[in-house]
Amino acid sequence: MHLWLGFAALALVFWGITGVTQKLSTNSISSERSFLWFCWAMVALSAAVLLVARPHTGLGAVVVLSSIAGGTLNGLGAWTSFRALESGGKASIVISLISLYPLLTVGLAVLLLGERLTHMQLAGAITAVIAAILLSLEGPSAESASNHPA
Amino acid sequence: MQDSGPRTFPKWLLWSLATILLWGTWGLVSKIASGGMDAYLNQLLYTVGLFPLMVFVGWTVSKRSAGEAREGRNRGIFWAFLTGILGGLGNLAFFQALVKGGTASVVAPVTALFPVVTVLLAVVFLRERLGRVQWLGLALAFVAIYLLSV
Numbered sequence: 001m002h003l004w005l006g007f008a009a010l011a012l013v014f015w016g017i018t019g020v021t022q023k024l025s026t027n028s029i030s031s032e033r034s035f036l037w038f039c040w041a042m043v044a045l046s047a048a049v050l051l052v053a054r055p056h057t058g059l060g061a062v063v064v065l066s067s068i069a070g071g072t073l074n075g076l077g078a079w080t081s082f083r084a085l086e087s088g089g090k091a092s093i094v095i096s097l098i099s100l101y102p103l104l105t106v107g108l109a110v111l112l113l114g115e116r117l118t119h120m121q122l123a124g125a126i127t128a129v130i131a132a133i134l135l136s137l138e139g140p141s142a143e144s145a146s147n148h149p150a
Numbered sequence: 151m152q153d154s155g156p157r158t159f160p161k162w163l164l165w166s167l168a169t170i171l172l173w174g175t176w177g178l179v180s181k182i183a184s185g186g187m188d189a190y191l192n193q194l195l196y197t198v199g200l201f202p203l204m205v206f207v208g209w210t211v212s213k214r215s216a217g218e219a220r221e222g223r224n225r226g227i228f229w230a231f232l233t234g235i236l237g238g239l240g241n242l243a244f245f246q247a248l249v250k251g252g253t254a255s256v257v258a259p260v261t262a263l264f265p266v267v268t269v270l271l272a273v274v275f276l277r278e279r280l281g282r283v284q285w286l287g288l289a290l291a292f293v294a295i296y297l298l299s300v
Contacts, residue, residue, distance in 0.1 A: 045239070136287075
């Protein structure tokens with residue numbers, strides 16, 4: 001097994017658990033307050049990470065800005081997904097629609113980073129998106145699987 | 151010819167499209183960042199990127215908190231904080247997958263399958279039931295992971 005796949009699977013498990021904990025949180029408090037405490041936990045985790053992070057020198061501006069932008073983009077995405085649900089969108093439609101986001105990543109990575117997919121991987125990417133949509137379409141679990149956790 | 155009158159673009163659709171754009175781009179910038187730093191520093195800077203949102207959401211929460219029920223607030227905060235810790239650990243694994251050679255166009259679709267774990271946990275711990283479509287989604291998710299990993 002590729003090492004990267006092991007880490008990707010680990011991310012999938014952690015984020016998957018957050019689907020349940022997030023649901024448990026928003027059962028008791030508003031989505032905004034939940035998001036705020038989610039962020040404070042990120043700060044706490046990052047403080048812990050400071051202990052193990054190695055000092056870096058000579059980091060490029062693009063790399064640093066990309067990393068900071070990552071936090072803003074992902075956080076904003078969580079906020080806009082809440083707004084979509086609060087603006088009258090049916091959960092099954094909104095969640096299915098936003099499940100398409102990996103396709104944009106694939107497109108941008110191919111166009112801007114020059115990444116290439118094999119036919120199998122392309123089929124896998126499309127199957128993954130279909131799977132994510134189907135998982136959000138039916139049943140009471142749809143809401144708990146709604147938001148990108150990180 | 152019949153005039154159907156002015157049509158407005160539904161707000162929920164705009165928010166959903168914005169979410170796709172934000173999360174889709176996040177995958178791209180994460181790969182760029184991972185090319186020049188380790189996962190720990192990436193997580194640190196990611197958190198820096200969350201700060202502007204924390205200020206905005208914190209302001210929103212303080213404005214609305216007067217009318218918010220206090221019952222169960224601590225429980226909700228606990229789950230939100232746990233969501234943040236798990237989400238951050240998921241981030242670290244995601245960044246590590248990118249550092250270890252995973253391409254954005256493959257890692258993003260794999261990790262986007264996290265609802266698989268959410269759905270399974272919801273079945274076990276929240277006693278939610280799956281519909282046929284969700285079972286199909288679950289099966290397709292495993293097919294997708296296989297296709298993306300070969």
